Amino acid sequence: MRSSEPILCQKKNRLKASQLLRVYAALRKAYGHQKWWPGDTPFEVMVGAILTQNTAWTNVEKAILNLKKAKKLSFAALRRISKEKLAQLIRPAGYFNIKADRLKCFMAFLDRECGGDLSELKRSTMPVLRDKLLAVKGVGPETADSILVYALGKTSFVIDAYTQRIFSRHGLVKGHETYHRWREIFTWALPKSLDLYNDFHAQIVRTGKEHCRKVPRCEGCPLQRFF
DNA sequence: GACCAGGCACATC
DNA sequence: GATGTGCATGGT
Numbered sequence: 001m002r003s004s005e006p007i008l009c010q011k012k013n014r015l016k017a018s019q020l021l022r023v024y025a026a027l028r029k030a031y032g033h034q035k036w037w038p039g040d041t042p043f044e045v046m047v048g049a050i051l052t053q054n055t056a057w058t059n060v061e062k063a064i065l066n067l068k069k070a071k072k073l074s075f076a077a078l079r080r081i082s083k084e085k086l087a088q089l090i091r092p093a094g095y096f097n098i099k100a101d102r103l104k105c106f107m108a109f110l111d112r113e114c115g116g117d118l119s120e121l122k123r124s125t126m127p128v129l130r131d132k133l134l135a136v137k138g139v140g141p142e143t144a145d146s147i148l149v150y151a152l153g154k155t156s157f158v159i160d161a162y163t164q165r166i167f168s169r170h171g172l173v174k175g176h177e178t179y180h181r182w183r184e185i186f187t188w189a190l191p192k193s194l195d196l197y198n199d200f201h202a203q204i205v206r207t208g209k210e211h212c213r214k215v216p217r218c219e220g221c222p223l224q225r226f227f
Numbered sequence: 228g229a230c231c232a233g234g235c236a237c238a239t240c
Numbered sequence: 241g242a243t244g245t246g247c248a249t250g251g252t
Contacts, residue, residue: 053234059250060233094249098235140235160233178241205233213231 030222034202062092075116102138162208
């Protein structure tokens with residue numbers, strides 16, 4: 001079923017704020033606040049953000065558990081561990097050689113930027129901090145935005161595969177857009193609120209996992225009335 | 228056995 | 241700027 005009012009202003013490909021907030025409200029009502037990201041500490045969130053690149057979260061959980069069991073889930077430990085040993089610990093997350101290198105690069109970044117002190121890193125302001133993250137090898141826009149929102153408490157909207165799939169599959173955003181453009185569309189439409197940015201993306205992932213994978217299972221989707 | 232999952236860097240055109 | 245490719249495990 002389609003909503004009577006289009007969510008998208010077709011001329012400018014801009015989402016309408018009122019409709020987008022209704023989408024969020026429907027998800028929030030269905031699922032409740034998601035209290036994201038799954039992780040005990042901001043540091044764990046950062047590690048998880050790198051490990052989950054193109055990987056099912058269940059596999060990331062196994063890798064994080066390995067790191068915890070080996071007492072390597074800390075800045076100091078990951079700074080010291082060899083790349084080879086790290087790769088073996090994170091093996092279940094896939095791409096383990098690539099991700100071991102990316103984690104080491106990220107630890108080196110934390111070292112030179114704040115000595116591993118995340119409270120100091122949080123003092124950096126946007127958009128400078130985002131640019132710094134994007135300059136780290138292995139940190140692309142989605143990983144950077146995830147770290148910004150869920151580990152550092154900055155209002156930076158995260159676009160991921162689920163966001164693009166849900167909103168383009170139903171014609172809410174037309175054509176192929178770059179990550180930058182997707183982020184602009186949401187940022188323009190939404191009020192700048194950390195809690196909204198945090199929870200909206202979490203709701204999108206929840207919906208995507210349950211109803212909008214590549215083979216959609218639309219039954220029971222809270223967004224059916226919008227689509 | 229094929230397909231998929233919360234990307235990214237790099238090469239090539 | 242757009243497109244193609246390699247990276248790899250574990251669940252369905």
